[in-house]
Amino acid sequence: MEDGQEARPPNQGLKIVVCIKQVPKGEQLEIDPVKKTLRRxxxxxxxxxxxxxxxxxxxxxxxEHGGEVIALSMGSRSFERSLRMAIGxxxxxxxxxxxRALAGSDTTPTSYALAGTISLLGKIDLILCGEETSDSSTGHVGPGIAGHLEIPQITYVTEAKVxxxxxxxxxxxxxxxxxxETTFPALLTVKFGCNRPREPTLSRKIKAKRGNVIQTxxxxxxxxxxxxxxxxxSPTIVSTIDTVELPSRKGELFSGNLGKNVSDLISRLVRDGFIRG
Amino acid sequence: METGEYKGVMVFLEHRKGKLRNASIQLIGEGRRLADILKQELSGALLGKDVENLTGEAIQFGCDKVHYIEHDLLENYAPRPYAKALAELVQKRRPDALLFGATMNGREVAGRLHAYTHTGLAADCTAFDITEDGYLEMIRPAFGGKSLAHIICKKTKPQMASARPNVFPAPDKDPARKGEILKETVQLTQEDVDTRCLEVVEHEDEANMLSKSEIVVSGGYGLKKKENFVLLEELAELLHGVVGASRKTVDIGWFPRERQIGQTGKTVRPRLYFAIGISGAIQHLAGMERSEKIVAINADPTASIFEVADYGIVGNLFDVIPEMIRQLKAMKSSQSSS
Known part of the structure; x- marks a missing residue:
């Protein structure tokens, strides 16, 4: 860096937007067998x-650097719960x-809408997104936002420093x-499991319940x-949803005594050419 | 939008260390199949600084045409210049469908591109088809792998999708195949290169052995604790295989994430897959169901893993695995003494 140029960010801190989606809990993903949609x-x-x-x-x-963290989400009013969690x-x-106009958005309008919203939040230094969501698993919205805003993107990040x-x-x-390496402002998508998210504190949870903390x-x-x-x-539509059919395999189950079960299995693996007999 | 003029299937060709990446070679195979159904051309998009030498190989694997773009600013992969160059190429060449390998780079560049082009993009597809009216049907696991969503994009062109690596088989090379090589130009400026890769640390063994190995020995929560994975390692060594793991064992830190097989981990298609102490959640099956043969070992006879297994043993893995190791060792010693 040249002399005289102000290093960033010594004093003013970082203004960071984190994009958040509320998703069904992993083990609770169920398909409605009649409607063929996610049971909500x-x-x-x-x-x-x-x-x-x-x-x-x-x-x-x-x-480390001070500044402000703004949690951003797009969805129904019930998504406030995840935003309160972030504030907590x-x-x-x-x-x-x-x-209501946003309902049914695929990643194309979602990227556009979030980018548009972020551009009204003032001068942002960093935008952070999860690498992908557990319900849609596309990982496209982060890069889509970066594309709309024409800012640098680094995806699947496990660690970052300024x-x-x-x-x-x-x-x-x-x-x-x-x-x-990149410069500000930038968008990073963050790898699942790369750090240990802190628990919400009681006093912050109380703050989250007060008015004016979440703007709609x-x-x-x-x-x-x-x-x-x-x-x-949305350019794409989901035309049909199939429940996954397991590939049918003609399985052989060995259920005699231990030694014979194992020798039966090994003999099949020898026959199939996996083990030299 | 006038969409009638879009024609042909285009695949984005990734390369690394002067070679086409496996995900891209697999994509050429599937793209060829789709182009044949549509009776249209398959083209490849190849970006870089010195890439003309890879065009012939792309043709031999099945492309009819390769559009290659050589530019100093494309020397090293970076998402913005690559997405911009692709946007320009797409506007000029107008493919009906544009496919990416769902690698980390493929997904991030496609995600950025779909913001530039305002087109539809389906992620991580595991199958494709062509509808009766000629649209690309993009089929991908949805809702955590419990179902398959068929996605169609009728409003915008190109129809874009990424394809999960190691799901589509790599085509054979045909050295006699001929095709058209087209040099393309794009407008890029230094400002487009807004990210820079400083260093690459490879752990080829950890990450790639799993996808390359012909035999994978995977363990699940039934192993009860981290230390018990040594049993699997011993078995894997005897079989010349490598050890994989279920998501749960990775989440609780028994195994590094690179070893995870399933919907959110790696997809493998080895010749032989052992599922040991793995119940067979659909998320796990998504990552291994294309294995040539599957062996399940589980104490619970109702475990769903048995439904996809070619061979199964119902039993306590802490009895079965040591017995297997004992018998395999006995075979080896009798072979070496004979």
Whole structure:
């Protein structure tokens, strides 16, 4: 860095947006056999697991550099629960983009809507998202937001730090780890399980219950073009949903005594050419 | 939008260390199949600095055409310049469908691209088909793998999707195959290269052995504690296989995440798969059901893993595995003495 240029961020801290989705709890994913859709009634929901890691990473940045953490979600009013959780963990405030016009959005309008909302939150330094959601598992919304905002993206991040005016992030890929460098503002998607999300504290939970901590915005508040939202604005449709049929295999079950079971199995594996007999 | 003029199937060709990545080679095979159903061309999109030498191989694997873009700013992969270059190529060449390998880079570049092009994108597909009216049917596990969603994109072109690695078989190379090689140009500026990879640390063994191994020996929660994985390691060594793990054992820290097999982990298709102490949750099955032969060992005769197994032993794994190790060792010693 050249002399005289102000290093970032010594004083003013980092303004960080964390994108959060509320998802059905993992073990409670059930398909309605008649409607062929996800059963939502009576199903407990929670903050998407990877998003918790993103909140923790944001709070870690705030612990070290100061600043503000804003939790952002898009969905029904019930999503406030996950935003209160984020505030309980340490986020300063939250914005919920909630509008009937958004219902049925695939990742294309979702990326557009979140990017539009973020652009109205002032000068943001960092946007953090979970690597993917546990209910849709696309991982497309983070890069989509970065694309709309034309800011740098680093995905599948396991660790990140700020060095002067740069962000250094470790990224997990199929064959190992990569270290990437970029500048502010940037979007990172955070790998599930990369850190241990802190528990919400009692005093913060109380703060989360007070008014004004969560703002609810309509599509109009966020300046969004309604024709680009919801089912109408989504290029993709789900035409059918099948329940998974297990591949039919003609299985042989060995149920005699231990030694014979094992020798029967080994003889099959020899016959099939897996073991040299 | 005028969509009638979009034609052909295009696959994004990733490369690493001067070679096409396996996920891309598999994609050429599946793209070829879809293009044949549509009676259209299969083209490849190849981006980099020095990539012309890879075009011939892409043709030999099954492409009719390869569009290659060589640019100094594309020397190293980075999401923004690659997504921008693809957006420009797509606008110029107008493929009807554009497929990516669902690798980390494939998914992130496709995710960025779909914001530029405002098109539909389906992630991590495990099957494709063509509908009667000629649309691409993108089939992917949904709701944590408990069902398969068939996704169609009629409103925008190209229809885009990523395909899960190791689900589609790699095609054979045909050295006699001929095709068209087209050099393309794109407009990029230095500002587009807004991220930079400083270092790569490979752990080829950990990550890739699992996908490459012909025999995988996987353990689940039935192993009761971390230390018991040594049993699996011993068995795997005798069989010349590698050890995999279920999500639960990874979540509680018994095994590193690179070893996880299933919906949120790796998909493997070895010749022989052992599921030991694994009940067979659908999420796990999604990662191994294409194995050539499956062996299940479980104390619970009603465990759903037995429904997909070719061979099963109902029994306590702490009896069965040591007995297997004993018999395999006995075989080995009799072989070496004879």
């Amino acid at each position: 009634e009576g199903v407990e929901s929670e903050m998407n697991p990877a998003d918790k890691n993103a909140v923790e990473m944001a709070l870690g940045f705030k612990d 963990m340490g986020a300063d405030r939250a914005v919920l983009l909630s509008d 060095e002067n005016d740069k962000i250094i992030a470790k990224r997990q890929v199929e064959f190992g780890f990569e270290t990437w 915005w309509s599509a109009k508040d966020a300046g969004l073009d309604e024709s680009k939202l919801g089912l109408n604005g």
